[in-house]
Amino acid sequence: MDTLIDKVRNGDRRSLAKAMSLVDRAGPQARALADRLRQSTGQVPWWGFTGPPGVGKSTLIDALLNMLRERGRRIGVVAVDPTSPMSDGALLGDRVRMMRHAVDQDVFIRSLATHHREGGLSDAALHCARLLELAGYDPVLIETVGVGQSEVDIASVADICVVMLGPGYGDDIQLIKAGLLEIADIVVVNKCDQPEANRLLKEIREELGEAKRRNVETPKRQNAKTPTAEHKTADGIGGPETLKRRNVVSSIALGGSHGFEAPPIEIVGIEAKSGRGVDTLLDKLLELDRAARRPDQCQHHNRRRLMGEISRGVMLTCEQNLNRALAAPATEELLTKLERGELSLDTVVAQLGVAFKP
């Protein structure tokens, strides 16, 4: 294990690829490596990119890679695509849009499948991002699967969250709905060569502009939403409830308890294929990136990330117990009884739940 970590640190590309495969396979070796990686990383900001399927995440990352390379940066990319719920297979089709960087020694792209994880990412995505950090890539970019409104794991994983939208996202009501838009540090409207996109851009500026003003003007109401005393940890970060709601309010609330203010949400319109507007976006990303390197911010993000890992780790154990319970022959009987109305669903769930021990 030590040799492998040293090789990765020294820039051995093949070892980096092999280490990533190791963490992608569940098992004790993967967990041991993951533990070591946690200790050696956490200083490089991770930029997260999320948004609906087909909105242009991969295309944007391709354009950013180009610009970051012009500025002499070495960039790592983790791109996640969904595992088939039917076959356990996957098409990992993000890097196909980044192929012009395939032979660049200062770019490393790794494609991963979710392995049925909900939330937009996979367990291995974090470990691979840490490996990229260890290998000297800075920044590290993470692309989620095409998400809907409620897959927001990226919020606890990345230091900076870019939420991308495109034409056809919906109307003003749609923009107030809970979920995706709440986790953004930057909202990017892509495909601004289309009039629909520009209408959306205008509406977002109105909607999120509203939210910004509301939160700044009513600090007392913000405090009502902060975690209660029993949820708070020693440094005030709070329990899983807070993390699930990484929204504008709790960002500012958390910020207040640390003595810094979360910056206002940036809203940028671009056309990723041609690169129009991407330089403006990159400037804003680099600004946030600089702020994210401050030691207090770094620690804040790291702890949030670790909290997410704890939460998902517990859920994974529960899931494994569930899978075993569902596969047992006794479940077939329970299913039949439920079908016939001999048992209620609550009873069936309770009987299966006996096997549960997180």
Place this chain on the structure above:
Amino acid sequence: MSLRGCFAVPGGFDPIRSSGLPLGECWAVRKVKVDVAVNVGSPKRILIGKVGLDGHDRGAKFIVRALRNAGYEVIYTGIRRTPEQIVRTAVDEDVDVIGLSLLSGAHNELFARVAELLKEEGAGNIILFAGGTIPDKDIPHLKSLGFRWVFTPGFALSEILAALEEELAGREEERI
């Protein structure tokens, strides 16, 4: 969430049509036993790509869908790639198999270059196969370069999947 629990029937898999390919047929060749507690085993990774200036990707995309249905993780590198791009991608993504599709006639030169680069990278244990309109008389040469199979028009999908599964099911995880 894996839906497999909802669709699996005793003794097999419901034939669900996915993009025109009977899923049951693709799944039927699977030999890998997955621990029921674990969400997903360690799916093998297969790179499918087209080298050179060939833009006819219907066949490649058909194979990509079939492999996905058969439970593999497929890294599709698209059309008009150089041998260098293919090999670099294969090494960085740590794939188990590379499948190259070519219909333009440049297979002898380009496939040889891919095989050469893989050896230079120390990645000679990646399984190589080819598909496309390749004349029978060229197949022995390609096999001598390291291409395990050359799937010309006429091969049944089930043959292709069975060949891959046979080869991969036997492989042990490479120790690092």
